Structures are given as C-alpha cells and as structure tokens.
Amino acid sequence: MLETCIGKLKLEKPGMVASGIMDETGASMVRMLESGAGAVVTKSIGLEPNAGHANPTFTEVKGGFVNAMGLPNPGIKMFKEEMNIAVPKGKIIGSIYGASADDFSKLAITMEEYGASAVELNLSCPHAKGYGMELGTDPKLVGSIVSAVKSAVKIPVWAKLTPNTHILTDIGVAVQDAGGDAVVAINTLKAMVISPEFAKPFLSNKFGGLSGPGIKSVGVRAVYDLGSVLDIPIIGVGGIADWRDAAQYIMAGASAFQIGSAIANKGPTIFDTINKDMIKFMRDFGYSSILDMVGVAHE
Numbered sequence: 001m002l003e004t005c006i007g008k009l010k011l012e013k014p015g016m017v018a019s020g021i022m023d024e025t026g027a028s029m030v031r032m033l034e035s036g037a038g039a040v041v042t043k044s045i046g047l048e049p050n051a052g053h054a055n056p057t058f059t060e061v062k063g064g065f066v067n068a069m070g071l072p073n074p075g076i077k078m079f080k081e082e083m084n085i086a087v088p089k090g091k092i093i094g095s096i097y098g099a100s101a102d103d104f105s106k107l108a109i110t111m112e113e114y115g116a117s118a119v120e121l122n123l124s125c126p127h128a129k130g131y132g133m134e135l136g137t138d139p140k141l142v143g144s145i146v147s148a149v150k151s152a153v154k155i156p157v158w159a160k161l162t163p164n165t166h167i168l169t170d171i172g173v174a175v176q177d178a179g180g181d182a183v184v185a186i187n188t189l190k191a192m193v194i195s196p197e198f199a200k201p202f203l204s205n206k207f208g209g210l211s212g213p214g215i216k217s218v219g220v221r222a223v224y225d226l227g228s229v230l231d232i233p234i235i236g237v238g239g240i241a242d243w244r245d246a247a248q249y250i251m252a253g254a255s256a257f258q259i260g261s262a263i264a265n266k267g268p269t270i271f272d273t274i275n276k277d278m279i280k281f282m283r284d285f286g287y288s289s290i291l292d293m294v295g296v297a298h299e
C-alpha cells in the first residue's frame with residue numbers, strides 16, 4: 001500500500017531521510033532504514049574533506065532550527081567506507097555538491113560506483129559561498145549541471161531546489177528540459193538569528209537556513225507550484241513531522257517525501273509512526289496506493 005515510484009526508482013515506503021540528518025555514517029543510515037525509511041539521502045558530499053563553518057552552527061528558533069553547518073563532510077574518497085556499510089541494507093541516494101558541472105559529474109560517477117540508487121544534486125544550500133543556492137538560482141547553470149551529470153551516469157539524477165527565489169518553476173523546468181529525473185523541494189529558507197545580548201548575529205556564518213515546522217506551508221506551496229508545470233516526479237521536503245504533513249506534500253504533487261528536522265525532535269521512530277498512520281488514513285479514505293494520492297489537490 002505504501003509503495004511508490006520516483007520515475008523508475010521504486011520505494012517500498014514513501015518517506016526518506018533528508019540530506020544532513022542521521023546520514024553521515026554507514027551505521028546511522030542503516031539504523032534509519034531499519035526504522036521504516038524507504039531510502040536515505042546521504043549528507044551532501046564534496047570532492048575534498050570539508051570541516052564546515054566554525055561554531056556556533058545551529059540554534060533552535062520558534063518553529064524550527066536555523067543552521068549554517070557549512071557542508072561538513074569527509075570528502076568522496078573517505079565516504080566509500082560508509083556507503084559500503086549502508087548500500088547492502090537498502091536504497092541510498094548520494095547527495096553531492098560542487099562548484100561546477102565537472103565537480104558534480106565526477107562526484108556522481110563515484111556515487112554510482114559506490115552503489116547509490118540515485119544522485120541528488122544539492123543546488124540549494126543557503127549558506128555555502130560559491131556552492132548550492134548561488135548555482136541553483138540560475139536556470140541556465142542548473143540546466144548545464146543537470147545535463148552534464150545525466151551524460152556521466154546511468155542512475156537517476158535528482159535536483160534539490162532552493163525556495164530562496166521567485167523563479168522556482170523556471171528552475172524546475174530547466175531541470176526537466178536538461179533530462180533530470182526528479183526535483184526535490186525544498187531546502188532551507190535563508191535566515192538569520194541575532195543575539196540581543198551580544199548585539200550581533202548568533203551564527204558564526206551570520207546567515208543560515210531555517211528548517212522544521214515553520215517552513216512546511218512554504219514547501220507545500222513550492223511542490224504545488226512545481227506540480228502545476230512539471231511532468232517529472234517531485235519529492236517533497238520541509239517541516240514534515242507527521243502523516244498529515246506528508247499527505248499534504250503528496251496531494252500537492254509529491255511522489256515521495258523526506259524528513260530532516262523532525263528526526264532530531266522525534267527520533268528515528270517517526271518513520272514507522274507515519275507509515276502506520278498513513279495506512280490508516282488511506283484505508284479510511286479509500287486510497288489503495290500512494291500514487292493514487294499524488295497531486296489530487298490539483299483536481
């Protein structure tokens with residue numbers, strides 16, 4: 001009942017771990033798969049090891065979290081060990097970031113070699129200079145990166161989009177026109193927290209990204225907008241904490257969803273809880289599969 005498809009990629013369960021939460025080690029990824037996630041998206045991995053930003057990098061706010069981790073990761077070479085542990089246990093999506101189409105292609109080729117079921121291009125981090133959002137708000141650049149990666153690998157190529165733009169649907173169309181297999185929406189909203197006592201920004205990087213319940217309605221709107229113009233599948237993410245949140249994304253047009261911040265609040269059991277509650281809702285309201293619910297809010 002919970003099976004879904006993102007293009008050719010089949011998932012037994014529609015909820016995935018979003019990039020950046022409980023997905024930096026093989027052991028944590030396995031734990032999430034065993035807790036009812038249909039797949040795990042890895043932490044975004046670059047060509048070289050990266051220490052990330054100096055502390056403080058994370059703080060709680062009303063309605064969620066603001067973080068500016070700065071994409072800390074061990075680099076693609078070292079990540080092989082973690083993939084070797086996780087890949088035999090379930091579907092792992094390799095999230096990658098780079099500064100050019102060439103970087104993304106190299107990383108995607110290696111993720112494919114490591115056994116990733118798909119690659120997710122992080123074109124949307126709001127707090128990494130020269131990466132992420134700075135690339136992901138230019139439809140031409142996005143198109144050239146997606147098309148380069150598509151020619152480099154056989155596995156599906158997903159593009160993760162930023163909500164920090166007024167041309168979201170143009171960017172979605174650029175991904176589709178370049179042959180992208182799916183879009184993932186949304187990454188965090190660019191945000192800032194100021195400490196009144198110190199009279200300065202709280203995060204060392206000044207700016208960060210807002211995640212959690214406060215961004216859910218923005219994410220649902222983004223998926224709905226993308227669903228109005230795209231034929232390729234959409235994966236919804238942003239503020240999902242229970243089955244109702246997940247159902248909103250699916251009905252807006254998402255074939256699957258991802259959860260980040262709520263894992264920090266509720267623990268890995270969130271996946272099992274959503275799976276059980278979703279089945280109950282589907283039985284009560286006469287839906288026989290997730291795919292029957294995709295985009296129904298548009299009708």
Ligand SMILES: Cc1cc2nc3c(=O)[nH]c(=O)nc-3n(C[C@H](O)[C@H](O)[C@H](O)COP(=O)(O)O)c2cc1C
Nearest residue numbers: 018019020044122186187211212238239259260261
């Ligand atoms: C601590 C933290 C680290 C994150 N790291 C990444 C990352 O490496 N790559 C990425 O594409 N998104 C990253 N994200 C964004 C999430 O994948 C997700 O898009 C966003 O948090 C919205 O979902 P949520 O409200 O369920 O957390 C991160 C989010 C948080 C809170």
